[in-house]
Amino acid sequence: MLGMVAALAVIWIAFDIVSGGTFLSPRNLWNLSVQSASIGIMATGMVLIIVSRNIDLSVGSMLGFLGYTMAMVQAVWIPNALGLGFEQPYTWVVTLVIGVLLGALIGGLQGFVVAFGGVPSFIVTLGGLLVWRGLIFRYAQGQTIAPVDTTFQMLGGGVVGTRVGALGEWPSWGLGAVISVAIIVLQIAARRRRRRYGFPVRPMWAEDLVGAVTCGVVLGTVWVANSYPLPINVALQVAAEKGIPVPPGGIPTGVAFPVVIMLIVTLVVTFLATRRRFGRYVYAIGGNPEAAALAGINVRRTIMLTFALMGSLAAISAAVQTARLNAAVTNLGVQNELDVISAAVIGGTSFQGGIGTVPGAILGAVVMQSLRSGMVLLLVDSPTQDIVVGIVLVVAVGLDTVFRRRSR
Amino acid sequence: MAVSPLTQTPAPVAQRVPLVELRGIRVSFGGVRAVDGVTIDVYPGEVVGVVGGNGAGKTTLMRTLSGARPPDAGQILVTGQPVTISNPRDAKALGIETIYQTLALADNLDAPANVFLGREISGAGSLNDAAMESATRKVIGRLNPNFKNFKSPVLRLSGGQRQSVAIARAVHFNARALIMDEPTAALGPAETAQVHNLIKQLKSEGIGIFLVSHDIHDVFDLSERISVMYHGRLVGTVNKHDVTTDEVLGMIILGKPPTKLTSQELAELHG
Numbered sequence: 001m002l003g004m005v006a007a008l009a010v011i012w013i014a015f016d017i018v019s020g021g022t023f024l025s026p027r028n029l030w031n032l033s034v035q036s037a038s039i040g041i042m043a044t045g046m047v048l049i050i051v052s053r054n055i056d057l058s059v060g061s062m063l064g065f066l067g068y069t070m071a072m073v074q075a076v077w078i079p080n081a082l083g084l085g086f087e088q089p090y091t092w093v094v095t096l097v098i099g100v101l102l103g104a105l106i107g108g109l110q111g112f113v114v115a116f117g118g119v120p121s122f123i124v125t126l127g128g129l130l131v132w133r134g135l136i137f138r139y140a141q142g143q144t145i146a147p148v149d150t151t152f153q154m155l156g157g158g159v160v161g162t163r164v165g166a167l168g169e170w171p172s173w174g175l176g177a178v179i180s181v182a183i184i185v186l187q188i189a190a191r192r193r194r195r196r197y198g199f200p201v202r203p204m205w206a207e208d209l210v211g212a213v214t215c216g217v218v219l220g221t222v223w224v225a226n227s228y229p230l231p232i233n234v235a236l237q238v239a240a241e242k243g244i245p246v247p248p249g250g251i252p253t254g255v256a257f258p259v260v261i262m263l264i265v266t267l268v269v270t271f272l273a274t275r276r277r278f279g280r281y282v283y284a285i286g287g288n289p290e291a292a293a294l295a296g297i298n299v300r301r302t303i304m305l306t307f308a309l310m311g312s313l314a315a316i317s318a319a320v321q322t323a324r325l326n327a328a329v330t331n332l333g334v335q336n337e338l339d340v341i342s343a344a345v346i347g348g349t350s351f352q353g354g355i356g357t358v359p360g361a362i363l364g365a366v367v368m369q370s371l372r373s374g375m376v377l378l379l380v381d382s383p384t385q386d387i388v389v390g391i392v393l394v395v396a397v398g399l400d401t402v403f404r405r406r407s408r
Numbered sequence: 409m410a411v412s413p414l415t416q417t418p419a420p421v422a423q424r425v426p427l428v429e430l431r432g433i434r435v436s437f438g439g440v441r442a443v444d445g446v447t448i449d450v451y452p453g454e455v456v457g458v459v460g461g462n463g464a465g466k467t468t469l470m471r472t473l474s475g476a477r478p479p480d481a482g483q484i485l486v487t488g489q490p491v492t493i494s495n496p497r498d499a500k501a502l503g504i505e506t507i508y509q510t511l512a513l514a515d516n517l518d519a520p521a522n523v524f525l526g527r528e529i530s531g532a533g534s535l536n537d538a539a540m541e542s543a544t545r546k547v548i549g550r551l552n553p554n555f556k557n558f559k560s561p562v563l564r565l566s567g568g569q570r571q572s573v574a575i576a577r578a579v580h581f582n583a584r585a586l587i588m589d590e591p592t593a594a595l596g597p598a599e600t601a602q603v604h605n606l607i608k609q610l611k612s613e614g615i616g617i618f619l620v621s622h623d624i625h626d627v628f629d630l631s632e633r634i635s636v637m638y639h640g641r642l643v644g645t646v647n648k649h650d651v652t653t654d655e656v657l658g659m660i661i662l663g664k665p666p667t668k669l670t671s672q673e674l675a676e677l678h679g
Contacts, residue, residue: 196538197542277535284525286516
């Protein structure tokens with residue numbers, strides 16, 4: 001994990017120097033955070049899939065299918081088929097809930113075939129990749145479904161009129177403060193618990209350092225997001241609506257909603273992975289499937305659930321991407337499976353099974369997206385980007401394998 | 409050498425009910441009968457050695473009791489009551505714990521996670537790792553006072569330490585019956601002695617133990633009775649005071665009860 005943070009720092013500083021200070025500007029970092037969000041959300045689920053010695057190649061197609069369905073729900077079914085009209089206050093929630101449930105269903109279906117049918121996940125999800133994409137083309141007939149509900153659009157982090165898909169200045173600080181306090185409280189609670197049982201604890205300076213660094217990262221992120229002002233024409237409208245003049249530095253945008261969603265997803269999936277039986281069993285299955293079965297773990301059910309979770313995360317990413325585009329297009333999510341798997345693997349998830357962390361995958365997504373975004377800034381063409389990302393992926397995993405072997 | 413008379417089903421106390429009884433167990437893989445109508449039992453506070461050559465069916469027989477592979481035919485009785493064991497959870501619920509030859513540890517998890525695998529302590533909606541670590545420190549401390557690495561993946565531990573984790577998992581949950589499949593195969597002399605002491609201690613606590621082993625001397629040291637298997641069948645169960653090691657070897661290698669061994673065959677065993 002530390003190695004990856006160092007690698008990210010090197011990438012950021014190198015791109016910043018080469019781009020003449022553009023890369024580390026608040027504007028670019030804010031965009032980077034939004035671009036990382038949709039891959040990061042799915043990468044958290046991919047960690048659990050790979051940890052339990054499986055793979056899901058269908059996430060990009062599932063995302064396309066779910067995004068398309070969610071667009072249909074709000075642009076066709078609710079307003080026309082049910083005759084309830086556009087822009088209802090509940091439209092975005094209903095759409096999201098339907099998407100997440102449908103995602104769990106189709107992910108769970110694939111998981112069922114893997115776990116109970118005994119078909120290798122590579123094959124099942126390769127089939128899924130073709131089937132879900134094919135279904136979009138069949139019933140979309142090549143049409144783009146647009147526009148989506150304006151409240152729903154906020155999930156993508158964009159701007160509609162005077163509404164901005166971000167938290168704004170003070171709520172962003174509030175979020176940062178809440179997370180920081182939570183980190184410190186959890187840290188103190190964990191230390192107290194170890195003390196109570198008489199276990200060895202970390203030295204106090206190490207605790208302080210960990211706490212300071214994590215809170216620093218959180219508050220630093222908020223600071224960067226707040227340093228990115230709204231575009232001036234939007235700021236003028238917002239100020240006019242509130243009857244205030246535009247402040248000299250502009251109106252801070254704050255943390256984008258896709259990033260907020262990614263944070264929530266990360267917290268929830270990390271909790272599932274480390275603090276719940278489900279997660280413990282996923283890791284046990286990855287470490288030794290036979291031992292897991294002999295310990296009385298329901299291996300099949302656990303595997304099926306990881307795929308269902310992956311499906312619902314694909315739905316959340318689909319919502320973010322559809323909202324951002326304000327449309328569902330037929331090639332939505334094409335090749336996303338590669339970015340998602342790369343993010344998990346660069347983030348330290350091992351194909352041997354049993355090893356990988358959710359925060360690592362988020363970091364992996366940020367590394368991937370930093371490479372892409374940096375190369376875009378430097379006007380590197382798309383084929384060259386693919387070549388670089390491909391090499392980085394192989395080198396990262398190669399280095400990881402070498403270090404792992406040595407530490408044994 | 410005189411041939412001792414074979415005592416059939418010699419129970420330590422005749423009127424007591426066996427703690428665990430496997431009756432007419434049969435397991436087939438494809439057309440092969442790996443275990444063919446075997447009946448063995450164990451009484452509380454008793455160690456029954458289960459011996460036989462490679463492929464004799466010892467491990468397969470024991471796997472029916474631990475729930476890893478339900479039998480195709482036959483009956484399992486616990487304290488005289490017929491029970492159904494169709495998965496490892498059923499066996500554990502009946503107080504039957506197993507130490508597998510492979511140890512069956514998840515190498516990427518630490519000792520507490522392995523000891524409590526499938527039976528985690530949790531509260532307030534999340535796992536209580538501190539409580540599990542505390543209990544693990546207690547139980548492993550009893551088995552192996554030198555054990556210190558409670559936080560590292562068991563992959564990093566030595567063979568003896570890994571064995572301690574596997575044993576701790578079996579004894580922590582108040583087992584009534586224990587299956588130990590080659591518990592000392594991977595151990596050095598000091599660690600083997602520790603395991604022997606543990607077996608004696610568990611026995612004195614009234615636990616019934618099936619001890620599967622290749623090592624005829626271990627079996628003679630530790631068990632009261634010895635059940636010998638040969639090509640999936642039970643050759644016989646003998647009281648260790650009624651037989652010599654050579655006679656048991658004869659049962660293992662030739663698949664015949666001591667009464668049917670000729671003195672020439674016994675002599676050949678000595679080579």
